[in-house]
Amino acid sequence: MRIPSHLAIIMDGNGRWAEQRQLPRIAGHHRGVESVQEIVAECRTLGVRYLTLYAFSSENWGRPEDEVNALMGLLGRYLESELDTMCARNIRFQVIGEIDRLPAEVGQVLRRTVAQTANNKEMVLTLALSYGARNEMVRAIRELARQVADGRLAAEAIDDDLLSRTLDTAGLPDPDLLIRTSGEMRISNFLLWQLAYTELYFTEDLWPDFSRQKLHQAFAEYARRQRRFGLIAAQVKGEENH
Numbered sequence: 001m002r003i004p005s006h007l008a009i010i011m012d013g014n015g016r017w018a019e020q021r022q023l024p025r026i027a028g029h030h031r032g033v034e035s036v037q038e039i040v041a042e043c044r045t046l047g048v049r050y051l052t053l054y055a056f057s058s059e060n061w062g063r064p065e066d067e068v069n070a071l072m073g074l075l076g077r078y079l080e081s082e083l084d085t086m087c088a089r090n091i092r093f094q095v096i097g098e099i100d101r102l103p104a105e106v107g108q109v110l111r112r113t114v115a116q117t118a119n120n121k122e123m124v125l126t127l128a129l130s131y132g133a134r135n136e137m138v139r140a141i142r143e144l145a146r147q148v149a150d151g152r153l154a155a156e157a158i159d160d161d162l163l164s165r166t167l168d169t170a171g172l173p174d175p176d177l178l179i180r181t182s183g184e185m186r187i188s189n190f191l192l193w194q195l196a197y198t199e200l201y202f203t204e205d206l207w208p209d210f211s212r213q214k215l216h217q218a219f220a221e222y223a224r225r226q227r228r229f230g231l232i233a234a235q236v237k238g239e240e241n242h
């Protein structure tokens, strides 16, 4: 089966999963972490090279303070508990987003995990944290504008490739497949530039219910899709088995 090289996921529905069971929302996030562990492991096993997870958006800062604090705590504990597994399975960890806005302790554990997994080669796991795509693009454009203003860059030298290399996702190929759970059919300010030709897959399953079997279903659907990148079918025939 054709497996996406780069899979991006909007992990949605933890809160609703908990509310359906009259549990506090944070209980849904706890179960959400278990799904993260299962899906990371399965992606690594199946040979996904890049996995990018939307864990906390720029807008999520507006949630009640106790939920934000609980999510930050979960994130720190997740990273500490997964470091050995990431190293054992040769997974490189990185982050995109406004990392400076995260609490200092979380920033520390993030930097440590990035540094200690830097030489791992089999899969790149990227967490989007305090991430919003418009903010990412604004920061990149400011950086390029500074270079133009300083005379280090000609405006004409700015093209698709340079902008891609200036975004937080520099070095990552564009996603082949985006999965969003919980029935919402939106992109919600995730990887707006990078998703230009990405196949989109929406499922009603809430994130805590998203298992490896559900991942296989998404990959089976992806394998049936024909990606044309704006060309006609006959032109892309040779690409089909990639």
Ligand code: FPP
Residues within 6 Å of the ligand: 011, 012, 013, 014, 015, 016, 017, 029, 030, 032, 033, 036, 053, 054, 055, 056, 057, 060, 071, 074, 075, 078, 127, 182, 207
């Ligand atoms: C969406 O559910 C999920 C989030 C805002 C956070 C995602 C976080 C996790 C899966 C756990 C922590 C992550 C890691 C990597 C340790 P929601 O709360 O928006 O659900 P709702 O739409 O049903 O309210």
